[in-house]
Amino acid sequence: MEKFCRRKILKLTALSGLVTILGKNGFAQLLSLTPTPGETQGPFYPLHEQRDKDADLTHFDGHGTSALGPRILVRGQVLDTAGNRIAGALLDIWQADANGRYRHRSDRNPARLDPNFQGWAMMSSDHNGYFEFKTVMPGAYPADKDWIRPPHIHFKISKQGYRALTTQMYFPDEALNGTDLLLRNKSIAERAAMIAKKLESEGKVPIYGYNVVLELLRN
Ligand SMILES: [Fe+2]
Structure with missing residues (x-):
């Protein structure tokens, strides 16, 4: 004692x-926390408005069949660099389906598009800064003849008074993370902030934890 x-x-x-x-x-x-590193928006931001952009991407309104692929939950909190929660941040999320295809006319991947995958979601962080969505594990896809993009989810996060962030979230233990031309340009610390952490599952669905840190805008 x-x-x-x-x-x-x-x-x-x-x-x-x-x-x-x-x-x-x-x-x-x-x-203080380091702001989440930004990343290019990429070429596949959704082109056409869709009504269903809720937090369950595995069901697309008007489709009787649900999306292909293993389900996952992504759960996180939006914080400022002092660690304060940010309520009401807008999260704009889009990703490839389980086959690695985007619903986008510029996507030349020959893989079959899953018509039942919602592909795009928008939500706000709750009063404690938390957000959560259900989706499928995004497929890897060819970005070039010698470049396969690892599974990832695109994010745009905004809230008045903070620097808007466009970034990409990656998954742990993916061999393709090591050869990705975007991710390998990041420092070890930046990569650590961009790769989600696998959390304890509450059932059969794996849960990935991904916190986002926004920078306060100074006048
Ligand atoms: Fe992408």
């Missing part, structure tokens, strides 16, 4: 020493 207390006092002393050296602002900066 005594040992524990001494260790705790030592830790607190070291901490207050650090605050003195760095100053209050410097210390806050040390603890």
Whole structure:
């Protein structure tokens, strides 16, 4: 017990020493979160308005059959760099179907388009900054003759007063992450922020955790 207390006092002393050296602002900066790295929007942002853009991409309104492919849940929180939750952020999400096809006229991938996959969703973070959506694991697809894009989900996140973010979320343990021409241009820290974490499943559906950090706009 005594040992524990001494260790705790030592830790607190070291901490207050650090605050003195760095100053209050410097210390806050040390603890601050790094904004989520941006990435190109890519060529497949949806072209045509669709009514059904809800948080379940596995069912597309008006289609009797659900989407092909393994289901996943993506769950996260929108935060600012100080770690404060951001409520009411707009998340605009689009991705390829399980075959690696986008519903987009520029997509030249010969894989079959899944007509029952919603492909596009829009939602707002809740009062605690949380969001969640159900989808299928996106397929990898050829971007070029020597470049296969790893499974990923495109995001645009915006909220008044914050720098709007366009980025791509990747999946852990994907061999193609290592050869992706976009992802391999990122630093190790940036890659870590862009690759979702596999969370404990609550049933059969795997859950991926992906937090987004937005930067406050300064006037
Ligand atoms: Fe893409």
